[in-house]
Amino acid sequence: MYEKYRKKSPWILHYNAGSCNGCDIEILAALAPKYDLERFGVINTGNPKQSDIFLITGPVTLRSRERIVELYTQIPEPKVVVAVGSCSCTGGVFRDMYNVEDGVDRYIPVDVYIPGCAVSPELIIDGVVKGLDILEQKTKEMEKPFKLFQEATTKDGITSRRETPLRVGEDNEKN
Amino acid sequence: MIEMLLILFAPLIGGLLYGFERIVRARMQNRQGPPLLQPFYDMYKLIDKQAFIVNPYHSILGIMHFVTLWIVVAFIILGQNLLYVIFLHLLSTIFIILAGFSVKSIYSHIGANRELLAMLAYEPILIMMAVGFFMLNGSFDISIIREKEASLFPLFLLFLAYLTVIPIKLKKSPFDATEAHQEIVGGVEIEFSGVFFEFLYMAKWLEYIFVYLLLFLFAGNNILLATALFLIVFLLLNLIDNATARIKMNHLIKIVLGVGITLGMCNLLGLSYV
Numbered sequence A: 001m002y003e004k005y006r007k008k009s010p011w012i013l014h015y016n017a018g019s020c021n022g023c024d025i026e027i028l029a030a031l032a033p034k035y036d037l038e039r040f041g042v043i044n045t046g047n048p049k050q051s052d053i054f055l056i057t058g059p060v061t062l063r064s065r066e067r068i069v070e071l072y073t074q075i076p077e078p079k080v081v082v083a084v085g086s087c088s089c090t091g092g093v094f095r096d097m098y099n100v101e102d103g104v105d106r107y108i109p110v111d112v113y114i115p116g117c118a119v120s121p122e123l124i125i126d127g128v129v130k131g132l133d134i135l136e137q138k139t140k141e142m143e144k145p146f147k148l149f150q151e152a153t154t155k156d157g158i159t160s161r162r163e164t165p166l167r168v169g170e171d172n173e174k175n
Numbered sequence B: 001m002i003e004m005l006l007i008l009f010a011p012l013i014g015g016l017l018y019g020f021e022r023i024v025r026a027r028m029q030n031r032q033g034p035p036l037l038q039p040f041y042d043m044y045k046l047i048d049k050q051a052f053i054v055n056p057y058h059s060i061l062g063i064m065h066f067v068t069l070w071i072v073v074a075f076i077i078l079g080q081n082l083l084y085v086i087f088l089h090l091l092s093t094i095f096i097i098l099a100g101f102s103v104k105s106i107y108s109h110i111g112a113n114r115e116l117l118a119m120l121a122y123e124p125i126l127i128m129m130a131v132g133f134f135m136l137n138g139s140f141d142i143s144i145i146r147e148k149e150a151s152l153f154p155l156f157l158l159f160l161a162y163l164t165v166i167p168i169k170l171k172k173s174p175f176d177a178t179e180a181h182q183e184i185v186g187g188v189e190i191e192f193s194g195v196f197f198e199f200l201y202m203a204k205w206l207e208y209i210f211v212y213l214l215l216f217l218f219a220g221n222n223i224l225l226a227t228a229l230f231l232i233v234f235l236l237l238n239l240i241d242n243a244t245a246r247i248k249m250n251h252l253i254k255i256v257l258g259v260g261i262t263l264g265m266c267n268l269l270g271l272s273y274v
């Protein structure tokens, strides 16, 4: 009976990781009377311990990356991370600059990407509503019992009890 | 019987009132606003969330705050002594202040400090209100006050003073510096999460019930007047909340103490000479 109420109350934490403020203004526009995100029950709490959806704008600057991880760990499960704007998806216009880390997903897992240099409020609303579905899914998954390790299987000559066998000494394409 | 039911469902009634108020405020800003049952959706969600416990006393003091407030509401509904009610309410506020000081967060400390200062400002007015009712009815018992005639006109100045207390208790601008969501992120409630924040959230609903039940005392046995008072104060409160900005803590104390004590004293002096 309670299940269908779960996604009706997303509380938002909004963090500016060095954005140009364009996207922040659009987020505030989405919360303001014209678009009225509050009709979905959204509250802009500003407090990580009470929020469900983490909206991040801006390319992650060197100064802000520790704060992002810290804020992310302070949000209780279940949580959804939404990257708002081209900057936080890929780095956008700031990509490859000396003080910028090219996107949020290098530090924390991102669930929804909303592209656009200054995203439109309509897109933000769509993204948050999409995030709600993911939130519901995550809530359900939290209840399921799961095993960390499975039956031992042999794949590519490696015997392992993990889903993706750990390979030692493999080339990492990022290096 | 009906009293027992009222006491049992007091948090739910408060929740409905809070949901309704959010709609009214949204309509005043020309928005659609959340659904009426939004506070209860929030409640279900908070129960599902993981809860961080900063330290055990902090969480327990939050729950105590809720429980004492519920007892306060029960005492008013049962018609107990008005002075007891006011002092028990003071106790519930002290619990939340202690909770605020029991964690390390600086915002929590600022919030608790402001809560203390606000208490200094509104507590004398509540006590003067009780004294006013005593001088008029010869008893502090709420059940006796409720049976007498409406005391709105003899206590009109005290009623005005009480109007300044309501926004402080319900955290409404211009007197919401204790919570100040944009500056100190909710003050004392910052470190609560999950199901423990739920208790604070429900305590907020009970605060609504408490404030409006005290308001009904001015109407005495006149139910029509009580309804009218409730509607007028409810709309006025939300209108002022939407139309004004937050004022600083020291201004809050000066305004509430200055206006409230002057009005209350005038009223009490008037009562003793008439």
Ligand code: SF4
Pocket (backbone or CB within 6 Å): A019, A020, A021, A022, A023, A024, A057, A058, A059, A084, A085, A086, A087, A088, A092, A093, A116, A117, A118, A119
């Ligand atoms: S995506 Fe564009 S508007 Fe948004 S923060 Fe980046 S540069 Fe600014």
